[in-house]
Amino acid sequence: MHVVVNAAASADGKLSTRRREQVEISGSDDFARVDRLRATSDAVLVGVGTVLADDPHLTLDDPSRRQEREARGDPRNPARVVVDSSGRTPLDARILDDEATTYVVVADETTATRKAALEDAGAEVLVAGDEQVSLPEALAKLDERGVDDLMVEGGGEIIYSLFAAGLVDELSLYVGSLVIGGRDAPTVADGPGFVESFPRLSLREVTHIDDGVLLQYDVMGRPEEQ
Ligand SMILES: NC(=O)c1ccc[n+]([C@@H]2O[C@H](COP(=O)([O-])OP(=O)(O)OC[C@H]3O[C@@H](n4cnc5c(N)ncnc54)[C@H](OP(=O)(O)O)[C@@H]3O)[C@@H](O)[C@H]2O)c1
Ligand SMILES: Nc1nc(=O)c(N)c(NC[C@H](O)[C@H](O)[C@H](O)COP(=O)(O)O)[nH]1
Numbered sequence: 119m120h121v122v123v124n125a126a127a128s129a130d131g132k133l134s135t136r137r138r139e140q141v142e143i144s145g146s147d148d149f150a151r152v153d154r155l156r157a158t159s160d161a162v163l164v165g166v167g168t169v170l171a172d173d174p175h176l177t178l179d180d181p182s183r184r185q186e187r188e189a190r191g192d193p194r195n196p197a198r199v200v201v202d203s204s205g206r207t208p209l210d211a212r213i214l215d216d217e218a219t220t221y222v223v224v225a226d227e228t229t230a231t232r233k234a235a236l237e238d239a240g241a242e243v244l245v246a247g248d249e250q251v252s253l254p255e256a257l258a259k260l261d262e263r264g265v266d267d268l269m270v271e272g273g274g275e276i277i278y279s280l281f282a283a284g285l286v287d288e289l290s291l292y293v294g295s296l297v298i299g300g301r302d303a304p305t306v307a308d309g310p311g312f313v314e315s316f317p318r319l320s321l322r323e324v325t326h327i328d329d330g331v332l333l334q335y336d337v338m339g340r341p342e343e344q
Contacts, residue, residue: 119257119260119261119265119266119267119268120266120267120268120287120288121257121268121270121280121285121286121287121288122155122159122267122268122269122270122287122288122289122290123270123272123277123280123286123288123289123290124152124155124269124270124271124289124290124291124292125271125272125277125289125290125291125292125306126143126144126148126291126292126293126294127143127291127292127293127294127305127306128141128143128293128294128296128297128298129293129294129295129296129297130297130298130299131305131306132298132299132300132303132304132305133272133273133274133303133304133305133306134171134273134298134303134304135298135300135303136300136301136302136303138167138171138303138304139171140171140172141298143292143294143296143330144292144294144328144330145294145327145328145329145330146328147327147328148292148327148328148330148332149179150180151327151332152271153178153179153180153183154183155269155290156176156177156178156196156269157178157180157183157184157186157187157196158267159196159267159268159269160192160196160197160264160265160266160267160268161196161197161198161199161221161260161265161267161268161269162176162196162197162198162199162268162269162270162271163198163199163200163201163268163269163270163271163276164176164198164199164200164201164270164271164272164273164276165200165201165202165272165273165275165276166200166201166202166203166206166207167273167275167276167304168271168272168273168276169200169202169207169208169211169213170206170208171273173208173211173212173213174212174213174271175212175213175215175217176196176198176213176218176271177195177198177217177218178194178195178196193218193219194218195217195218196218196269197218197219197220197221197263197265198213198218198219198220198221199220199221199222199223199256199260199268200213200220200221200222200223200241201223201251201253201256201276202222202223202224202251203224203225203227203228203247203249203250203251204224204225204227204228204232205222205224205228205229205232205233205235205236205243207222207236207241209235209236209238209239210239214236214239214240214241215240216240219242220240220241220242221241221242221243221244221260221263222236222241222242222243222244223243223244223245223246223251223256223259224236224243224244224245224246224251225245225246225247225248225249225250225251225252226245226247226248226249227248227249228243228245244256244259244260246258246259253279253280253283253285254283254285257285270286273304273308274304274305274306274307274308274309275304275308275309277306277307277308278307278308278309278310278311279309281307281317281337282309282312284317284339284340286317286337287336287337288334288335288336288337289319289333289334289335289337290332290333290334290335291306291332291333291334291335292327292330292331292332292333293330293331293332293333294328294329294330295329295330315340316340317337317338317339317340318337318338318339318340319335319336319337319338320335320336320337320338321333321334321335322334322335322336
């Protein structure tokens, strides 16, 4: 599986405000780029924190890209994946509509009642991990279901855990020309943070888009992995 993390951050590295309210950091050209990246992916993954904060839809905006996918025999939208240990995804979340397949990856502790409610609401529930979702197990289950190209759209907790598990191949980071600030605002990679053997990146491309810059990195891995 090939994993691309895509995110947009302010110049001070924030994904949104301290209230976790969604901020439009990308401009129209960068959102078009994100739509193209979704169109070439088999699945788009977010954490439940993003679902609760943004209620995202994670489908393609451009109808011609849906047609192109169908013309090559793919579903019109990539599958959607929510990483959600105890099944907190609201049953009326936009991500559960029938515009695309949606996998809700839960941990073993999730009750059978909650799993059944999510399935009734349109999700395919996958179990990976005991108390918190195990990302290596989750990606292995997605791989079994034909996901070769996985796009991750955040948020900061999920991005940190994917780097910590050595599961990221590429990082596409759009840096918008604004300052959000706030010690409690989510950043590109939150979690407990690394204190040594930092994942190393190789800067492949720098592109001026809208009023910001797109940084595209290949992930070299952590020193002990190189
Ligand atoms: N600018 C951008 O590009 C962008 C992109 C996405 C999101 N955002 C913003 O970021 C914020 C949401 O980010 P977030 O960090 O709070 O949430 P998140 O990363 O989307 O989701 C984090 C949640 O995922 C669950 N999880 C399950 N297994 C996990 C694992 N192995 N590692 C880490 N998390 C795991 C945890 O909840 P459980 O323990 O309940 O499972 C955790 O609280 C929102 O404000 C949103 O607007 C911005
Ligand atoms: N590329 C990007 N630029 C931004 O300025 C921004 N705020 C996000 N945020 C990502 C987050 O995951 C959102 O929830 C989905 O981008 C919403 O996706 P929909 O439009 O509902 O499909 N992503």
